[in-house]
Amino acid sequence: MSREAPTFSPLYRQIKALILQALESGEWRPGQAIPSEQELAARFSVSQGTVRKAIDEMAAENLLVRKQGKGTYVASHNDPRALFRFLRLVPIDGDLSHPQSVPLDCWRAKAGQEASRMLGIELGAPIIIVRRLLKFATRPVVIDEIYLSGEIFHGLTSEVLQGWNGSLYSLFETRFGLRMIRAQERIRAVAADRNASEALKVAEGTPLLSVERVTYTYGDRPVEWRRGLYSTAEHFYLNELN
């Protein structure tokens, strides 16, 4: 294991990159356990402590989940704990109910300027657009327009969406092998237009949160761009600053 990388990178980071690579290649699937620290140490010819430090960082990044006495697992969006990782919307009256995703529409198009820039694909490349509603206890709260690369999400149709009973990201993970790692949201305040007011059942002109999200998979590759309008009549966007 060379330590003389062009810009010096400690051994544990090289190990981290190797584990990441195995993860990316699908050697271990979401929800499954990865080999024990001892096994990995032997495989990479380093000490257990070095593997541990690599895994520590990956656990901090929500890529892996440690379970004492059992093993280390590949994080999965199927895990119910992952549900609110990217959804920062909370009912004002503490009532933390399960959101429900209602697909409204799904069609194919060609990437415009914005979509191509956000998704890092060519202008005119095939994309898929999904419109969906997010409900908390029968009440519509978010209307989303989601832009996906047609290449990656080949085979995504209304039927697939209808038939899925969970979060979108868990669908992406199981159906397309795409793991969402991190996201960036840009939030502004806008007035509800006709469409939004009908979908969210609020008066036209009602102030709404406009939330633009770009979601990244391994290697900081953007794979999803979505524009959401959030009704904050009975919910707020909760953010922890550390």
Next chain:
Amino acid sequence: MSREAPTFSPLYRQIKALILQALESGEWRPGQAIPSEQELAARFSVSQGTVRKAIDEMAAENLLVRKQGKGTYVASHNDPRALFRFLRLVPIDGDLSHPQSVPLDCWRAKAGQEASRMLGIELGAPIIIVRRLLKFATRPVVIDEIYLSGEIFHGLTSEVLQGWNGSLYSLFETRFGLRMIRAQERIRAVAADRNASEALKVAEGTPLLSVERVTYTYGDRPVEWRRGLYSTAEHFYLNELN
């Protein structure tokens, strides 16, 4: 060093608590270096590795800052890098300019229901209310109303605010010895009322972000509650989801 705490807590966490305590007591002041890992290890009669793990966690929590070859320093809001830690507002046109805080008003009052709940003080306890404007390059972008416990911020006046040339939190830190550790923000969309429209120079009814923030010091003690209205005409609220 007992390891048989009621609910088991590893040694490095006990060390962390001790360091935290020294920090809180003011033994080392913001911006100053704390003793070397070896010295702390000797002082607490543990190995350097154990101290290191404690410090690692505190560095991850932005309480300490490590500088290789030099030492470990107490984090400070005077550090320019801390400026955008709690301010997630970014110009739409990349132009990352320095915000300027303009105090408008500062008066004494008694805590109402909301303020007393948010600040964890008694109903009717003395509080100080600050109104201030945040400008980016002469343009007003945020109007804030800030609620502070009169006990803690005894001596805070308009004059003190006027005479300070930096962030509020850096004032709090140097003048009142209060270190802001973490915060929680609740964001909603609202329409600009008369006051806000005048302060932010937008039309009445313009959608604005309403950002309510509770800020905590050591021991998760809430010490500041603020309500801000953000104009998102030329800025957006940026949030990283990990």
Next chain:
DNA sequence: TAGTGGTCTAGACCACGAC
């Protein structure tokens, strides 16, 4: 050159979960 944090190792023991 001296002192600091950063990395790496090897081994011992503890806590937890499953069998």
Next chain:
DNA sequence: TCGTGGTCTAGACCACTAT
């Protein structure tokens, strides 16, 4: 009882900063 991750130690060496 066994295997896993979690903690703790002690020592060696590397990288950065200052003098």
